[in-house]
Each structure stands twice: as structure tokens, then as C-alpha cells.
Amino acid sequence: MTAQDIDGKSIAAAVRAELTEKLASLPxxxxxxxxxxxxxxxxxxxxxxxxxxxxxxxxxxxxxxxxxxxxxxxxxxxxxxxxxxxxxxxxxxxxxxxxxxxxxxxxxxxxxxxxxPAKDVDGLHPANAAKLFNTATHAGAAKLDWKDMTSIPFHIPCTPQGCIELLDRIGCDIEGKNAVVIGRSNLVGLPVAMLLLHRNATVTIVHSRTKSVEDVVRNADIVVAAVGRAHMVTKSYLKPGCTVIDVGINSVDAPGTKRGYRLVGDVKYDEAKEIAEWITPVPGGVGPMTIAMLLRNTWNGWRRTTEEK
Missing domain, CATH: 3.40.50.10860 (Leucine Dehydrogenase, chain A, domain 1)
Incomplete structure (x- = not known):
């Protein structure tokens, strides 16, 4: 098996083109x-x-x-x-x-x-974080449509939102899948875990105190690597046919190149390609999605303000 690349550049360009069309259609x-x-x-x-x-x-x-x-x-x-x-x-x-x-x-x-909070397009305000972490599973609670991010009435952090958008655009059915998130940061790990949970995945968060990390990750249909350690995830961590979202951006020495370094992810890309079905390259995977989601959040903020008026 050779994994297909999830082309973040093309998907981000599509999101931006959709926004451009909406803006061009305004009176x-x-x-x-x-x-x-x-x-x-x-x-x-x-x-x-x-x-x-x-x-x-x-x-x-x-x-x-x-x-x-x-x-x-x-x-x-x-x-x-x-x-x-x-x-x-x-x-x-x-x-x-x-x-x-x-x-x-x-x-x-x-x-x-x-x-x-209504203008917090990074989704970092405590009020927006609290709304993201409210699963609203009790009887009578209003349900949000987490398959349509534009319908969510508050701002969602851009990079985690971009990860989910990539999965949606390649047709990955998240519901019922085992998902492992490597890393528990407030910026990526925790919010992306909540977004996966909102889409009915079974989610495990792996961190520095997790025992038998490799065994835990190997059970995942979806792996989101967001730990900031170059090439931490090798093919021995991965389940055949899984989908890998590599959020990491790390610089490693590359003697003989113009810059003297190159950017790599948290996943050992060449090895992972041999066993995964889908994988994001670094660069060119998750990175371009962050700005695309920032623009979409800004559009959503404008739209909600306009609708209130």
C-alpha cells in the first residue's frame, strides 16, 4: 500500500475560492x-x-x-x-x-x-473554549450540526478545524472510528480531540505520560499527530489503512541545502506512506488550512453580525 497525499494546498485554495465567490456575490x-x-x-x-x-x-x-x-x-x-x-x-x-x-x-x-468572543477568530477565548467542550448530551439539549462547521454559532480554533475539514474533503467517515490524538496542547491537541468526539469518533489522547504509546496509536483508524517532535511516529505505530493528519512542523538539519534545514512533521512520512491509506505531507498539508479557516471564521463572524442586524 502507498498512501495518498491529502493535498492541503488544494483544499485550502478551494475553501478560499468558495469565500471569494460569496464575497463577490454581495450587493x-x-x-x-x-x-x-x-x-x-x-x-x-x-x-x-x-x-x-x-x-x-x-x-x-x-x-x-x-x-x-x-x-x-x-x-x-x-x-x-x-x-x-x-x-x-x-x-x-x-x-x-x-x-x-x-x-x-x-x-x-x-x-x-x-x-x-464574537470577534475571537482564533477560538482561544475561554468562552469559546467552554462552548467547544460542552458536549450537550443531556436530554433536551440543543444539538449542533458538527458536520457543518459554518453553522456552529461560535468560533472554533483554526488548525483543529482545518484538520477536520481535511478529513471531510477526502470523504473520511469519522463516526465510529477509533481516533488517537498525540499531544494535549490547548492550541491543537485538546480542541481537535473534542471536534472528533463531536463527530462521534472514539477518541484517545496520547501524551508524555502515556504507557505503551506505540500500542495505543496502532489501534487508531485516524491519527492526529500534534506533539512537536520530529519523526516521532514511525510505521510501527500505524494500523494498515489508517488516515494520518500530521500537524507537526519541525526543522531538522539539512547540510548542503540552501537554507541548511528542512521542515518535517511529527510523522516519518516516507515510512508512513507504506502503511497508511491517506497522509498529510509536511509542508503542504495542515499548514495551508489554518489561514483558510481563519478567513472562514472571519466570514462567519461577519455573517452572524449581519444576521443579528
Missing amino acids: DGSSKPGLAVMLVGERKDSQTYVRMKQKACADCGMDSFLCTYPDDDKLNEELLLAQIKDWNEDPKVHGILVQLPLPKKIDEATILEAVL
Whole structure:
């Protein structure tokens, strides 16, 4: 068996094309979805990510707003909180994204919690996290349609949402499958586990204290690797015919190449290809989906605001 690649670039492009078509169909004079981004400090990777997000907004017809702050003596939490307050009150802004990480002297939780949950397109506000972790299984509870992410009335974290979108676009039936998530971070591991659970998978979370990790993972029909360890998952971990979603992005030395390094995932791709049915490459798998889901969250925020009016 040779696994088929899950082409995140093509799927992300399809999602963005769908949004572009929706925006193009709006009546003349209509408001547009607007994404506001806060960039603090001079990290090159953060600057690159922000440029990519702004370009993606422009390409599909969304408005974007950017505020940058140097990491100097004038930087403080009050300055950032004041800007977030302005964006919270600005009707042209439907999504607010604080580019992480922030400098150590800034408390990330304080800044993230200042964003209105309705504009928290990263899905990191405690109110949005609480809604994601509410399974609503008791009698009489309102049921959400987790097969239609655009119908969910709150923001879902972008990378976990992108993982589920990839599974849906390749026709993977999640219900009833055994799914193993490797990693328990608030950013990916826990929310993607909840999304799989909402789709009626049987979910196991593997972490650094799990015993017999290889045996646990080998039982999975769906493996989501989000631990941040290069090539941790080899083919001996995998069940024949499984689907592998590799969220990891790790740099390893590559002497003789122009950059001197290359990007690899948490899964040993060449080995996994021999046993899995589907697999995401790194790069080109989950990564492109994150920005596509960010745009979709911004659209959803705009749509919900418009419907309320």
C-alpha cells in the first residue's frame, strides 16, 4: 500500500475560492468582513505569518487592519488592551487576531481574554473554549450540526478545524472510528480531540505520560499527530489503512541545502506512506488550512453580525 497525499494546498485554495465567490456575490455597497491583526515585536516568523494573512484577506476580498508594536520600553499591556477595546467597538472589524507568541513581559491570557468572543477568530477565548467542550448530551439539549462547521454559532480554533475539514474533503467517515490524538496542547491537541468526539469518533489522547504509546496509536483508524517532535511516529505505530493528519512542523538539519534545514512533521512520512491509506505531507498539508479557516471564521463572524442586524 502507498498512501495518498491529502493535498492541503488544494483544499485550502478551494475553501478560499468558495469565500471569494460569496464575497463577490454581495450587493454593491455591502459591508465586508474585516480582520484586525495585532503584531507585537520583531519576530521574522510572526511578520511572515501576518503578511500571509493580510494577503489572503486581500485575495478573497476581505478588509484587513494591522497594528504593529515594537518590543521596546513603551510597550505595555494597557497599550495593547486599548487597541483591542477600539477593535471590539469597531463595526468594520469582525475578527481580531493577536499574533502569538507575545513578548514575555506581556501576559497572553490577559490580552486574549480582552477580545470579544464574537470577534475571537482564533477560538482561544475561554468562552469559546467552554462552548467547544460542552458536549450537550443531556436530554433536551440543543444539538449542533458538527458536520457543518459554518453553522456552529461560535468560533472554533483554526488548525483543529482545518484538520477536520481535511478529513471531510477526502470523504473520511469519522463516526465510529477509533481516533488517537498525540499531544494535549490547548492550541491543537485538546480542541481537535473534542471536534472528533463531536463527530462521534472514539477518541484517545496520547501524551508524555502515556504507557505503551506505540500500542495505543496502532489501534487508531485516524491519527492526529500534534506533539512537536520530529519523526516521532514511525510505521510501527500505524494500523494498515489508517488516515494520518500530521500537524507537526519541525526543522531538522539539512547540510548542503540552501537554507541548511528542512521542515518535517511529527510523522516519518516516507515510512508512513507504506502503511497508511491517506497522509498529510509536511509542508503542504495542515499548514495551508489554518489561514483558510481563519478567513472562514472571519466570514462567519461577519455573517452572524449581519444576521443579528
